[in-house]
Amino acid sequence: MRRILLAASLLLCVQFILAQESDSYLKGEFRAQEARKYQMLAKQYSTLTPGQEGFDVTYYKLDLNLSVNPTNYLSGSVLMVAKVLNDNLGSIVLDLMRAMTVDTVVVGGVPVNFSQQSSTLTITLNRLYAKNEMLSVRVVYEGVPGSSGFGSFAFLTHATASGSAVPWVWSLSEPYGAKDWWPCKDHPGDKADSVDVWVTCDSRFKVGSEGKLVAVIDNGNGTMTHRWQHRYPIATYLVSIAVTDYSEISGWFKYSQSDSMQVLDYALGTNVPQGTTNIASAAASMSTTLSILQIYSDLFGLYPFIREKYGFSQFGWGGGMEHQTMTSIVNFGESLQAHETAHQWFGDMITTRTWPHIWLNEGFATYCVALYYERKSGPTGYWNEVNNNILSGIKGTPGSVYVTDTSTVAQVFSTALVYHKGGTALHMLRHVLGDSLFFKAMRQYAQDPRFRFATASTEDFQSVCEAASGKGTGSLDYFFKEWIYGEKYPSYQYQVAKQKNDSSFTVRVTLNQTTGTSNPSFFQMPVDFRFAGSGLDTIITVFNSSQNQVFTFNLRRDPTTFQLDPNNWILKDVSGTMVNVDKLSALPNEFALLQNYPNPFNPSTIIPYDLAAPAVVRIEVYNALGALMEVLVDNRMLDAGRHQVQFNGTTVAGVSLPSGVYYYRLKASGTIIQTRKMVYIR
């Protein structure tokens, strides 16, 4: 799913829709209202609804009647087939909002007792079921669906050229809204193996939905029944309908010498106000759709639902939603189409197992847009997308990519964290693994039978990357801890010192970082150093694994400029200086705290220490119990080189210390370098 800003031309058709919603939608109060409304529901959804542990859904058939005249109304039935997971299963719970009234529930052909709660339907089964038995439950229900989340069910209209209104009905159930309009086990962790969606409505309308349109039946009473059949696993939030007087257009995705798959778009016809997105823009975008399908098929393996179709149904929500095999979309734009189509692999074929891991859907789709532009127009296309969209707007947002608070849709779908920082994590992972291993990992993830047409977590993706890279289990722990579960990003400070030799230059780079958080306090990362000058332009990648880390290089030409991560492979801030020195060897190679002398001592002793680069220094003295006795150097910025400080046992806070063991500690730029022991004898 992706929200977009509405362009002026769209407002013609969309303002009509917004006018029907309350003004608060426009004032931004919508979000706050949703937050309150969803607090309760979402808590419930951090785990499975109680009463749903005992069965695994294999199939749903929605058989719906949609009435828009004289009033908006939905009635029909849903058949659920499920495998029983526990012995002695006597009752089950489905998710369904109380706004829908259940008339009858039939289990195994027998009418049974049921009761409705605010968001659930409790069903007493006709008998006790044993483990591995199949259970069939048919719920007959009706009502006017409520609308939650991003607008889970919408009875709206679009304008015609003459200004009249035509009914326009669509669903957008992600994340928790399928239960607003149909009874189900509304959790992404339990995919049905297949689904049928039958919709009976006014014969003026077409219905867009999942899979293949296997029949359209004229009922002879001014209605038609549209039978969609989808034979791939699907999560409840990806089941959709989109209904109005659509026009349609077909293209063919030719994926081998002899085989093609239909690409079917439903869009508003030409009888709409000037400037409204309609079938003409769908037609104009068909070649883009085909090339997006080709590029992702090349990268990740063939389009997942190849036996059926792909396509777009135009709807009025301000963005796109990756409904399986038929994305709902507000207008036909290349980057929006590239995002939603990527979801067919990442989101639909492999679905986040629970909402906290939603970056596996949205971060992936966001990053795939950059990969699409790279394949289409080369590195410039990639870097434009990365720098303008993926790396943007992240730094000021606290929190992790992993969603710790799923109580609001705004949190679950945080643009900065889930979309942009999630996408940035993949961008950075590409540099960590290198191109060939990264693309191998992405493809292996998409092809992995454990996750394909199923669900995955962050740990599953990490394990695929570790296996593909050949570096072993746990080798990427640091990366996922930092960038998915951690917050913020590194602020690098470097000092570069260079020395001219007879026929070369010795360069020493000292690297520090601050993170502004304890989660993590340090980002381990491969970091690029670029040295450039006359006849010289080279990038050297180092692995930054500790504070105050010193890297030394010999270069044949004079590096007049130094850049840290010049290509923007890391989300970061950076600052630093470069100095010429006469003799680099006169400078220490590392940060170190040396042994005091004399030792034992009375009354005073000298403490020497080395700084490999300029640093903010603090030196503290503790007694044997760990109590701070004196600060000898208090956060002073000092140059690189050998330094020393005196300690006098008789003048600590104006009194003399008792004899005994004392400890002294060196911190450079906030990092403890070393602690040593000394003995004072009175």
Ligand SMILES: [Zn+2]
């Ligand atoms: Zn998305």
